[in-house]
Amino acid sequence: MRSVRNLLLTLRYDGSNYHGWQIQQNAVTVQQVFQEALAKILGECPDVKGCSRTDSFVHALEFCVSFKTEHTIPCERLIGALNHFLPEDIAAISCREVPLDFHARYSCIGKEYVYRIWNCRTRDPFLRGRALHYWYPLDLEKLNRAAACFLGKHDFTSFCAVDAREPGNMERTVTKAVWSREGNMVEFTVAADGFLYHMVRIMVGTMLRVAQGKLQPEDISRILLACDRSAAGPTAPPQGLFLKQVFYRDVKRDA
Structure with missing residues (x-):
């Protein structure tokens, strides 16, 4: 047998x-x-x-x-x-x-996502469907101050799609939230012990409001405390989002 x-x-x-x-x-x-x-x-x-x-x-x-x-x-x-x-x-x-x-x-103990933005006045056709084309200026120092507000354990109700909420714990612990740039490519990398539906995309959409001056970096903390989806910004398009890594304890992925 x-x-x-x-x-x-x-x-x-x-x-x-x-x-x-x-x-x-x-x-x-x-x-x-x-x-x-x-x-x-x-x-x-x-x-x-x-x-x-x-x-x-x-x-x-x-x-x-x-x-x-x-x-x-x-x-x-x-x-x-x-x-x-x-x-x-x-x-x-x-x-x-x-x-x-x-x-x-x-058995998963955490995941890491990256959201990619092509920050240039002209689009790159080879990035179509693989990065958000966003041509307005992005101040990474300002964006990183906003991202730092996500670090730690918070209730992320404000950053979850309303029609997808299920009864349960909406708290997640974010261990990494950082913006970086290489040339015209800007990336937001975030790691946590778990993610809610549309969570990363709403985080990005809200921080782009910070980049536009419609919100201040410190407003992220207020939005988290509100536990209200309407307090946060729009949901960023899906095409720029990549699941980058999946973390397991004591389990390797290679053969």
């Missing part, structure tokens, strides 16, 4: 053609395409657990999934087979066996 294996796979994908990770009716998602490729290899449809849902058109530099199977295919061969069947905008980059109680979502 074959023993059950629990496999942890790391994917990378361009989300431009997908309505997020999670399977939906009447919409193509990354999970759907991934599971179709996996079924062709294993001859079965295992219960795939994703580390996050990700919004429509959001990208992932590192996205982790786990599933259990009795199939004996070696990890290296599975990566090669998946990349044969997956479309060019999704790639499997690593695979390893993990303990049976490991869960890609519930």
Whole structure:
């Protein structure tokens, strides 16, 4: 009798053609395409657990999934087979066996996102769908003062889409929130023990209001305390957002 294996796979994908990770009716998602490729290899449809849902058109530099199977295919061969069947905008980059109680979502202790802004008067067609084109001046010193207000443990109700709130704890602990620039590319990087629906995009949209002078950096603290979505700024477009890293305790992603 074959023993059950629990496999942890790391994917990378361009989300431009997908309505997020999670399977939906009447919409193509990354999970759907991934599971179709996996079924062709294993001859079965295992219960795939994703580390996050990700919004429509959001990208992932590192996205982790786990599933259990009795199939004996070696990890290296599975990566090669998946990349044969997956479309060019999704790639499997690593695979390893993990303990049976490991869960890609519930074993996660944190994630890091990056939001990219092309800060130039002229657009770059090669960045279409991969960065927000924003041509107004961005004062990074001012933006970083605003970002620092997010650090620590806060109730992020003001930074969660209203129609997506579920009863539960809205507190999250942010361990990193920093703006950086390289030439015309400006990036906001944020890490936390978890994220609410649209949280990063609302953070970015609100800080762009700071850049425009419509809010002051210190207003971020007031908005957090308000616990009111209407107190924050708009939701930034999804195309500039990338899931950058997923953190697990005592689990490596390479084979």
